[in-house]
Amino acid sequence: MGGFDNQLLVTVGANIISAALILAGGLFVLFQNPRRDINWLFFFLTASTLAYTVLFIIASLQTDYAAAYFWWFLNIFDVFIAMAVVHFIFRVINRERQWRWFIIATYTTGLGIFAVAWLNPAWFLPSVVPKLYFAYYLTAGGWYIVMLVYFLGTPLVAAGNLIASYYTSVGIERKRLEYFILMLAIGYAIGCLNFLLVFDVPFDPVFGALMGLYLIPIAYGIFSTNLLDIRLVVRRAFYYAISIAAIAGFLMALILLNGFLVRTVPGIQFWTVPVIVAIAAFIIGRAVWKQAREAEKLKYEFITIATHKLRTPLTRIRWAIPELLAASGGNETLHKGIRRIDDANNRLIELTNVLMEASHPGGTYDYQEIPVDLKHLAWEAIKRFATQISEKKLAISVNPGEAPKALGDARRLTLVVEVLVENAVMYTPAGGTVKIGVAPNRRGVRFSVADTGIGVKREDQEHIFSSFFRTTSARTVDTEGVGLGLSLAKRILDRQGGRIGVESAGEGKGSTFWFILPAAEE
């Protein structure tokens, strides 16, 4: 690496680490759930910033004028970052549809700027010249400024919307947006540091390499899953990023050290140090892996113990109820009171089930695949909530006729059906109607619960299956809920190859929650 300035090598090294961090973050998020388009959008965002970083690294190492010009010219790839940021933000705040025109305009303008620059490279980059420790660095042509205005301006519109959404959101959603804002602020503020030198402000672009840090807050935000998981997943994402960065740094140090040792210590082969390091890495890796597994197990065990402890007194109450009811004789007040205690207690028991189920997000337990009669589960659920149904005078029905059985885990599906029926009962005003349907569908069996309740706003429909998410109207109707039921239902269905969804014409217009499972072979 002879002729390079040390400062340049530091900047390049820092950018390599940043690139590794961005790559790791992007892939990590993508593979968390490659079926969600938001994860692809995030990947687009990381890919564009990665391209920028990699091109920056290559360009700064060029000592030949023509090569340097070519690579620095590729700075025009910045336009893709703006496109990704704009699209991503509108997707995050669920305003994609309303701002469709703006997203399309951003894409077309960006591509236009890109095309013009390729047709007239000198408009964009008149020349490259030596700056600070760089053999060559960018100078700004008129078109470079156009690109910069676009690069800074379009995301500003999206960011304005993001901040507005932030102020109107609540709870976990607000927290999520907080992380997005933080990510954009970090990414943009740091990323822009590289521009200063373009305009001859003698600011060392080494700090621009810190751009990869934008991934840390984002990892928090994107996982709108369970809060327990969020913490776990973020920690993992953070560890991944840090370890990959550390590995990159370590490999560089190793190469230098190896070269030095081979030259100075007689008898050392070029492979000696790498072999020793590989063995050490294997041992450390194994220990870390075991530690991580242990931690996961402990978390599960802790929740199991806590649930068990909670269940013992709850069971005492439940077991005492039938005798109390029998003893209450004809005393109507007493009878009603005991029924209420029973309902409240059953709700708590239900919560322990949810906790148990939520504590092991998959992998730990097998799901059974047996034919399940969803109609039977529906009737069981109706029986469970009979008190509330009669108190609210709800007209509840299950469609008549034969329905195919679904293939799944009976115990978990009981929970799913209960969640859907309970929600319908809870969020439908007195005198309303709840219609449960089980019908064949081209993907299998479709179970649906249609009510005349509070409904779900269009923008909430996507988030309603996220943990701890509760719509504003749900909060007003029922203050006790925690916002776990639907997310759990979704998780259970995901695990069984099922799908869950909601249809609602809007707030106050009722809603239909449905899920589809494969049908059991008859």
Next chain:
Amino acid sequence: MDTPQSTPAPRTRIVYIEDEPFFGGTMSRLLSEAGYTTMVAADGEEGLAMVAKEKPDLVLLDLVLPKVDGKEVLKRIKSDPATKNIPVFVLSNLSADADQRETVALGAAGFFVKAMTLPSAIVEAIKRELG
């Protein structure tokens, strides 16, 4: 089941191994109303001794127990030729599938999560099991 079905039946006997007196009390009251005799053991060790001595018609078994753990009790009942044919119902508040599978694999005839089952339903299941 190869339980003796002798006609002037000495009352059918059940051993309930449970450290929570409330559960033991409730179940034995309900079972005696249904015509069964119930003996309650407060820990695994006592339970094993009681099962060996009394040779009951059915065993109800909690999993979280002092001295000898419920799964171990089940293992020993099922490995002793003198007791291995006695049906065992596990009554637990652990509801993880792993526990359920494990106890069924060990030879349990039924698994009930206490918080999710009323005692009357357990009595019904016992009636069905004992015919």
